[in-house]
Amino acid sequence: MAVAHSLGFPRIGRDRELKKAQEAFWKGELDEAGLRAVGRELRKTHWDLQKQAGIELLPAGDFAWYDQVLTHSLMFGVIPERFRPADGHATLHTLFAMARGVSDSCCGGAHAQEMTKWFDTNYHYLVPEFSVDQQFHLGWDQLFDEVKEARDLGHTVKPVVIGPLTYLWLGKAKGADFDKLDLLDRLLPLYGQIFQRLADLGVEWVQIDEPILVLDLPQDWKNAFERAYNLIQRDPLKKLVATYFGGLEENLGLAANLPVDGLHIDLVRAPEQYPTILDRLPAYKVLSLGVVNGRNVWRCDLENALATLQHAHERLGDRLWVAPSCSLLHSPVDLGREDKLDAELKSWLAFAVQKCAEVAVLAQAINQPEAANVVAALAQSRAVQAARAASPRIHKPAVQARVAAITAQDSQRQSLFAQRIAKQRAGLDLPLFPTTTIGSFPQTASIRLARQSFKAGKLREAEYVEAMHSEIKHAVEVQENLGLDVLVHGEAERNDMVEYFAEQLDGYVFTRFGWVQSYGSRCVKPAVIFGDLSRPKAMTVEWIRYAQGLTDKVMKGMLTGPVTMLMWSFPREDVSREVQARQLALAIRDEVLDLEAAGIKIVQIDEAAFREGLPLRRAQWQHYLDWATEVFRLCASGVRDETQIHTHMCYSEFNDVIESIAAMDADVITIETSRSDMELLDAFEAFAYPNDIGPGVYDIHSPRVPDASEMANLLRKAAQRIPAERLWVNPDCGLKTRAWPETEAALIHMVAAARQLRAELA
Numbered sequence: 123m124a125v126a127h128s129l130g131f132p133r134i135g136r137d138r139e140l141k142k143a144q145e146a147f148w149k150g151e152l153d154e155a156g157l158r159a160v161g162r163e164l165r166k167t168h169w170d171l172q173k174q175a176g177i178e179l180l181p182a183g184d185f186a187w188y189d190q191v192l193t194h195s196l197m198f199g200v201i202p203e204r205f206r207p208a209d210g211h212a213t214l215h216t217l218f219a220m221a222r223g224v225s226d227s228c229c230g231g232a233h234a235q236e237m238t239k240w241f242d243t244n245y246h247y248l249v250p251e252f253s254v255d256q257q258f259h260l261g262w263d264q265l266f267d268e269v270k271e272a273r274d275l276g277h278t279v280k281p282v283v284i285g286p287l288t289y290l291w292l293g294k295a296k297g298a299d300f301d302k303l304d305l306l307d308r309l310l311p312l313y314g315q316i317f318q319r320l321a322d323l324g325v326e327w328v329q330i331d332e333p334i335l336v337l338d339l340p341q342d343w344k345n346a347f348e349r350a351y352n353l354i355q356r357d358p359l360k361k362l363v364a365t366y367f368g369g370l371e372e373n374l375g376l377a378a379n380l381p382v383d384g385l386h387i388d389l390v391r392a393p394e395q396y397p398t399i400l401d402r403l404p405a406y407k408v409l410s411l412g413v414v415n416g417r418n419v420w421r422c423d424l425e426n427a428l429a430t431l432q433h434a435h436e437r438l439g440d441r442l443w444v445a446p447s448c449s450l451l452h453s454p455v456d457l458g459r460e461d462k463l464d465a466e467l468k469s470w471l472a473f474a475v476q477k478c479a480e481v482a483v484l485a486q487a488i489n490q491p492e493a494a495n496v497v498a499a500l501a502q503s504r505a506v507q508a509a510r511a512a513s514p515r516i517h518k519p520a521v522q523a524r525v526a527a528i529t530a531q532d533s534q535r536q537s538l539f540a541q542r543i544a545k546q547r548a549g550l551d552l553p554l555f556p557t558t559t560i561g562s563f564p565q566t567a568s569i570r571l572a573r574q575s576f577k578a579g580k581l582r583e584a585e586y587v588e589a590m591h592s593e594i595k596h597a598v599e600v601q602e603n604l605g606l607d608v609l610v611h612g613e614a615e616r617n618d619m620v621e622y623f624a625e626q627l628d629g630y631v632f633t634r635f636g637w638v639q640s641y642g643s644r645c646v647k648p649a650v651i652f653g654d655l656s657r658p659k660a661m662t663v664e665w666i667r668y669a670q671g672l673t674d675k676v677m678k679g680m681l682t683g684p685v686t687m688l689m690w691s692f693p694r695e696d697v698s699r700e701v702q703a704r705q706l707a708l709a710i711r712d713e714v715l716d717l718e719a720a721g722i723k724i725v726q727i728d729e730a731a732f733r734e735g736l737p738l739r740r741a742q743w744q745h746y747l748d749w750a751t752e753v754f755r756l757c758a759s760g761v762r763d764e765t766q767i768h769t770h771m772c773y774s775e776f777n778d779v780i781e782s783i784a785a786m787d788a789d790v791i792t793i794e795t796s797r798s799d800m801e802l803l804d805a806f807e808a809f810a811y812p813n814d815i816g817p818g819v820y821d822i823h824s825p826r827v828p829d830a831s832e833m834a835n836l837l838r839k840a841a842q843r844i845p846a847e848r849l850w851v852n853p854d855c856g857l858k859t860r861a862w863p864e865t866e867a868a869l870i871h872m873v874a875a876a877r878q879l880r881a882e883l884a
């Protein structure tokens with residue numbers, strides 16, 4: 123019998139109950155018992171939903187109070203000294219302190235752990251911090267408690283843990299330069315202890331996530347896999363090693379032969395690995411095939427998936443398991459909630475609950491091919507695929523013709539940077555170390571309420587515009603009072619930097635409840651690209667024109683770039699990413715030109731997801747970098763030399779992509795650097811990056827307000843790497859998640875730090 127299982131379910135809840143409870147807890151409006159009750163209820167609901175959908179082996183341990191990597195750090199006792207509780211006993215407060223930092227007016231508090239992207243997703247994890255003398259001990263019982271909870275509810279669960287190699291890979295050596303792999307022998311005994319405790323709870327199977335097996339691994343890491351799994355095999359549990367987000371490629375033999383009982387592979391991202399794995403898998407092992415896409419919202423082509431499964435079943439028999447490609451953490455929860463989506467489009471989509479049902483019906487199609495519901499599901503799937511492929515809503519000849527007519531000249535600015543910057547400096551008249559912000563100012567409850575009322579028809583358009591104007595006015599006044607040099611309008615009118623634009627472009631559809639966790643309590647609602655993309659009319663010009671009319675200072679126009687629009691949307695699967703990006707680029711190019719025509723002298727095109735778009739495998743990098751760079755230039759190159767183009771990137775390791783960032787040829791790039799203590803600038807220094815740079819001088823993910831000397835120190839470090847005349851001063855990223863008091867306090871310090879540096883260099 124083929125087994126239907128799931129690798130993980132979204133934890134936030136259909137109505138983002140977890141987000142609401144977390145935020146209430148942080149505000150002191152909900153006590154710990156209340157928060158724990160919400161978590162318990164969510165886990166129960168999620169197990170029930172998956173079971174009702176037909177999943178036989180349910181995941182446990184996929185719930186997290188903030189992030190699953192952080193939960194593992196607590197489980198292994200990897201708590202940086204600055205957060206270590208005096209009695210050695212970690213609590214939920216310790217966990218949230220590690221995630222969010224702690225403000226402390228007397229001693230500066232403790233900065234949060236670094237946060238970075240989970241592989242090539244829009245989910246962020248908290249980077250474990252390892253010291254050279256790192257000791258590991260079991261310090262957090264959450265996994266065992268949740269397994270007991272499931273057992274008490276009558277469920278058969280497969281606990282999910284991050285494997286030892288992936289956990290170490292994700293972390294960072296702190297305080298000394300040492301090889302993280304040296305910690306492996308100290309970490310491994312904990313896996314033995316965890317598995318023994320799970321076995322004592324009656325668990326049969328455990329899922330060990332080792333997604334780094336889809337990366338280009340150094341040889342010593344490959345060797346470590348064999349050694350580690352030989353050591354942890356000596357316990358009573360059956361183990362499924364799960365790989366996802368790509369193909370195993372040269373690690374396939376290694377993964378297939380690990381001394382465990384099963385292997386999960388991602389056949390959505392890497393279908394080509396299927397025939398080889400069948401040949402290489404030892405005859406005793408379970409093979410779990412991830413055939414339902416855990417990272418996109420399109421309904422599965424069941425017949426296509428079934429063809430592979432049937433073939434596999436002939437070879438594997440009962441050793442075949444069926445699953446989503448990866449954890450459903452990256453998928454919205456329940457399409458059933460979407461009451462406003464048009465019926466045709468809705469019939470093309472599947473969210474986590476529906477994906478579980480797809481997995482279940484595929485397993486059933488193997489076990490009981492004649493069952494009436496199986497026959498009906500296959501017929502419906504066939505009809506949906508055919509209807510979508512033929513739909514006139516998808517294909518727009520005018521858009522395709524414009525893309526086909528793009529020339530190399532369209533991606534070239536009129537002059538080289540050296541000539542442009544001279545003209546721009548003359549026109550902008552800015553001081554050394556010009557200060558600016560990244561775009562958004564606090565998205566306050568009143569802004570969100572106004573938008574909600576407008577969308578619900580309770581506020582008329584003129585009233586909504588007036589409310590947004592008053593927010594913009596406030597933001598401009600604050601910035602003028604602070605003495606910032608280049609102002610922004612504050613993005614009050616934007617629900618999200620991608621969704622806002624998506625709502626105005628043809629070819630996109632948006633959901634009402636399709637939320638996905640981005641980090642902690644923060645969620646995003648990626649819009650869905652379903653057809654060829656175009657811009658019916660200007661999207662930002664009126665807001666920016668209004669903001670510029672309020673001040674004599676320079677107002678930056680603020681746009682989201684094509685790669686980021688694409689990466690933070692659910693893309694089409696019937697055309698390539700680059701075609702979708704080119705269509706987006708043409709729409710954004712038109713917007714840039716409209717802003718320039720409205721008198722705007724600086725336009726920022728955010729490409730926060732540029733690095734995230736980089737394929738996980740090196741062999742595919744250059745192709746991506748070529749088109750990603752080209753589409754940015756396509757947006758930016760229609761303007762005059764005098765118009766300054768900024769871009770912004772956060773959460774990026776720049777070493778790998780610095781050449782392409784230079785090739786984007788933005789006049790100014792603002793980047794996130796503060797949590798890394800300016801280390802991220804090394805790549806810019808080493809490459810002798812030629813254009814202007816604004817390295818972030820404070821972390822915006824934490825409410826903590828750093829003082830001016832801390833920021834000035836960071837600026838001095840920056841000035842050691844980049845010539846001062848090319849440095850800008852700005853926070854790491856936008857301020858939409860912050861409240862006004864801490865925003866103003868931090869910006870006062872930032873402006874003071876810039877003034878201090880100007881004085882020092884005068």
Ligand SMILES: CN1c2c(nc(N)[nH]c2=O)NC[C@@H]1CNc1ccc(C(=O)N[C@@H](CCC(=O)N[C@@H](CCC(=O)N[C@@H](CCC(=O)O)C(=O)O)C(=O)O)C(=O)O)cc1
Nearest residue numbers: 244570573574616617618619620640643644645646690859
């Ligand atoms: C910069 N980042 C972004 C990423 N991806 C994006 N698509 N967008 C990004 O900005 N990836 C990398 C980072 C991740 N960082 C963040 C930062 C902040 C958020 C965030 O604040 N998310 C909000 C939701 C934003 C939003 O769309 N808000 C809507 C309101 C929606 C809502 O909650 N409505 C309520 C009713 C209104 C109310 O009572 O408040 C409801 O429906 O119940 C809006 O402003 O209109 C969040 O709250 O999580 C995300 C990623």
Ligand SMILES: N[C@@H](CCS)C(=O)O
Nearest residue numbers: 560561562728730856
């Ligand atoms: N302009 C956006 C960029 C976020 S990455 C903002 O300020 O929120």
Ligand SMILES: [Zn+2]
Nearest residue numbers: 730772855856
């Ligand atoms: Zn950012």
